[in-house]
Amino acid sequence: MTSTDAYTEARDPGPSGYAAARLRLLTEGARSGPPRRAALAELTDDWLAALFQAGAAAGGGLKGVSLVAVGGYGRGELSPRSDLDLLLLHDGGDAAAVAALADRLWYPVWDLGLALDHSVRTPAEARRTAAEDLKVQLGLLDARHLAGDLALTAGLRTAVLADWRNQAPRRLPELRELCAERAERQGELQYLLEPDLKEARGGLRDATVLRAVAASWLADAPREGLDDARRRLLDVRDALHLATGRATDRLSLQEQDQVAAELGLLDADTLLRQVYEAARVIAYASDVTWREVGRVLRSRAVRPRLRAMLGAGKPAAERSPLAEGVVEQDGEVVLARTARPERDPVLPLRAAAAAAQAGLPLSLHAVRRLAATVRPLPTPWPAEAREQLVTLLGSGRPTVQVWEALEAEGLVTRLLPDWERVRCRPQRNAVHLWTVDRHLIETAVRASAFTRRVSRPDLLLVAALLHDIGKGWPGDHSVAGEIIARDVAGRIGFDREDTGVLGTLVRHHLLLVETATRRDLDDPATVRSVAEAVGTQSTLELLHALTEADALATGPAAWSSWRGSLVTDLVARVSAVLAGNAPEEPEAAAPTAEQERLAVEAYRTGGPVPALRPQTEPPAGPPPPEAPADAPEPLGAELLVAVPDQPGVLPAVAGVLALHRLTVRTAELRALPLPDGVGGPVLLLDWRVAAEYGSLPQAARLRADLVRALDGTLDIAGRLAERDAAYPRRRGVTAPPPRVTVASAASRHATVIEVRAQDAPGLLFRIGRALEDAGVRVRSAHVSTLGANAVDAFYVTDAEGAPLPDEEAAAVAGKLEETLRG
Structure with a gap:
């Protein structure tokens, strides 16, 4: 076949052409996986060999040249859109003829739209380039002959492998560094x-x-x-x-x-x-x-x-005892020569705990021997097995690599069969950094730093390991998790009382953070409900530590000094109730001098008067090991807005804050009576806000926009829509629909409406406008955002300040959900 014939066949869309054969191969549904990759490589080999032979013949029977597949193509791993990695190898003869042959090879590939990574080199040039570029070296290790001078290709392969083996002590550390850098990036x-x-x-x-x-x-x-x-x-x-x-x-x-x-x-x-x-x-x-x-x-x-x-002879490696049947050798934890895994069912946990305590990896040979020979633990576990598990979980960061070694050989699921449902299970939430199983281990690592804060560190660590174990089952994972945790606790040897505590911790592991960020902590009903769920001071102490460990292990978006301070405040209030001090009904706080000044000014001017006061928040608890101790949080501030009582205040303020890219953390609204003889009531909004990025806006700019928003000359909805259009969100990601519910018995003074929705600029504005349209008054708002998910709670009343009747509350919630879906 001539070069022209081969080129024409390559472009021929008919069944005899390479393009048609390739397309047919890729669209055969029954043929996929390794067979299709091999068939695609073989088809491509034949086509390129035909091009080479035609090109060599056209060059007068060119000798001393070969065509070599390298990299992924060399391994025969051709995916449908893979690059073709090709080397045209020559012995340094006729340069013009080699260049002409290269053109006859490369242009048909390009004309078919296939990606091509190509080079033309002598064996000496190939070896020299490989010595300078590690990626080229790796590609040549998979060199495969396609056409031409087989001896030339074989000689290069032999030389490259010899070079690689001779230079391995120097090049492997370089390769390891490249891998680490790539892992850091990707x-x-x-x-x-x-x-x-x-x-x-x-x-x-x-x-x-x-x-x-x-x-x-x-x-x-x-x-x-x-x-x-x-x-x-x-x-x-x-x-x-x-x-x-x-x-x-x-x-x-x-x-x-x-x-x-x-x-x-x-x-x-x-x-x-x-x-x-x-x-x-x-x-x-x-x-x-x-x-x-x-x-x-x-x-x-x-x-x-x-x-x-x-003198001559190989010195024996030193072995240092770590635990019964466990020693250290060459920087790894191995089994002692006297160890008998088949007679010692606790040995896997003992070896793992010893490795984690020493900060050393478990030897592959040791883990595989344990997996192959160890007998199952009896039910319930002996006390030593439970103690070794707790020691492993409490060892901090080294626990991760030891646990991974146990998982790699299936030992974890043999010890804890329920682990299989959470193993490698993804969490489709940008807040979570880890899969479910790794999150559980990460929580135990975080909890190990809090063991001095609790009287029962063993219960804290086991609860950390099990708190999300229910995510492998349908329904509420906390409810399912409690059942599993109680079963696991009994099997590993905890008594009935401890099993009950672990069940409570798993069932309510989200209680503190959800209540603190979504409920009014001044409402006695809030504190009483938490106290009833927790039951005892010791359980509250454990739940507080578990809450923080869980949030820190989730990711940076799940915990902040603000959330930490709210949880700590809630814990103090619940602790007082558990100690026998019933929460008192809150009295209306007297206005501060600044609040009274703002209210008087708002009444006299007839418009809004804002005051923005930046806040510096001390970090709550020790920073995570990966983060610098002085890592800044979003710039936060207290925003006070006094405005004459009128409709539309909440959506107007929320909309202006959204336009200024301020995130609302909490919001309280109340009528503030003015001093005698001054005038009628003024609404006071006391909010905590944070800048999404950049600096906080000036109060004068906020005031100007608030005036326009309240008199209707600022089109907030239109401005937010324009900004969304200018910065479109990622296409193809479908958010779950919003959900609005009424939290029954959450408060005696107001109806609590909870909104769960995809976070977006202006969400609080839309909610506020919908509640205004429903004719209810918002007493306070508790805003919580985790990644792309907003979970906001609104305390609402009727016009007289009383909670809504059940039917009216359900209707308001339904209308709000319908609005957010639209």
Whole structure:
């Protein structure tokens, strides 16, 4: 076949052309996964070989040239939109003829719209480039002959492998540093909601790196499950390419349902869970492999000196006892020679606790031996097993890597069968940094810092481990979690009283933060309801610590000094009730001098008078280890607004604050009587706000906009709509619909309407306007935003200040929900 014939066939859309054959292969629904990748690589091999042969013939039978596939194509891992990584290798002969051959190869590829990564080099140039560029070196390790001079390709492969093995002690540390930098940039695949399947830690790039390490003969990765994990990620990438029609490795939210359908999976959560499981296998194998590389390199550096000191022979590694049947060796925790896992069912927990306490990793060999031979623990567990679990959970940050080692070999689910439902389970909420299982371990890590604050640290740590265990079941995860926690507590050996406390902690692990941020703490009904749910001072103490640990483990958006201060205030009030001091009915607070001055000025001017006072908030509790101690929070302020009593005050103020990009934390509204002889009542709004970014606005600007909002000359709705149009939110992400409910018995003085909705600029403005239209008065608002979710509570009354009748309250809630859906 001539070069022209091959080129024409490549562009021919008919069944005989490469393009048509490729399209047919990619659209055959029954053929996917490794068979399709292999078939696509074979089809591409044949086409490129034909192009090469035609081009070589056209060049007068060019010799000393070969076409080599490298990188992913060299491994035969062609996804539908993969690049073709090609090397035209030559012996340094006729440069013009080689260049002409290259043109006959590259242009047909480009004309078909295929991405191409190409180079033209002699073997010496290829080796020199590989010595300078580690990525080129890795690509050449997978070199595969396609056409031309086989001996030339084989010679390069032999030389590259020899270079790699000879230079491994120097180049592997460089490769490890590159992997760490990439992980820092891309994050961990096993926790990301929109992961990069290739570049994130635990992705396809790391799987390739493990192959390179094995090729060095210096160390090898644990192979069990590694090929399946790599295949699963490749299958997902294939489906992603077909779903998007693009060469992308980013598994975006809007494409996950389509990718799941392409793979025949139930839904996007099932897809993510499979991705996370694969990533976890690769990430753990990477950890084990790099530890082995470090150990080998250290031993190579130390052994010559030891041999010189001790004479010939290999010195025995030092073994330091850590616990019964557990020793340290070469920087890892291994089993003692006398250990008998088949006779000691507590040994896995003892070894794990010893490793975490020492801050050392568990040896792969030790974990696998335990998984293969250890007997199940009896029910209930012996006291030592429960104590070792508590010790493991209380060891701080080292607990994470030890727990991951146990999970990698299935030991966690054998100890705690309920763990399987939360393992690798995604949390589709931007507030959460982790999967459910990692969040539980992260909560235990955070709780370990609070064990000196509670009288029963063991109950705190176990509650931290189990507080979200119900997320693997349908319904309210707190309700399901209580049932599971009570069962687990009994199985691991806690008595009936302790089991009851653990059940209460799991059932109410969200009670304090939700009540503190969404209810009026001055209302006695609020405090009494929490006291009734908690029951005892010791349980309240544990719940307070668990609340903070849970929030810190969720992510930076879930905890702040403001939330911490509200929770602490609530805990103090509930503690007083539990001590026998009934909460008193709150009396109307006398206005401060500043509030009275603002009210008088508002009455005399007939318009709003704002005062904005910046606040500095001390951090609540120790900062997380990853964050600097002086990490700033959003700039907060107290906003006081006095305005003559009139309709529309709440939506007007909320709308102006939204226009000035101020986030509302709490809002209170009350009528303030003026001094005798001055005039009628004035509304006083006492709000806590924070700037989304930048500095706080000036009070004069707020006042000018408030005047216009109240007299109707400022079109707040229109301005907010214009801003939304200028900065559109991400397409393809469908938020759940808003939900508005009436919280029964939450207060004796007002009706509490709770709104759960997607957070957006102007949401409080829309809610306030809808409540005004419903003819109710807002007494106070308690605003809480977690990531993209707003959960706001409004204390409303009728015109006379009384709670709404049940039917009217339900009607107001229904109308508000309908408005927010519109």
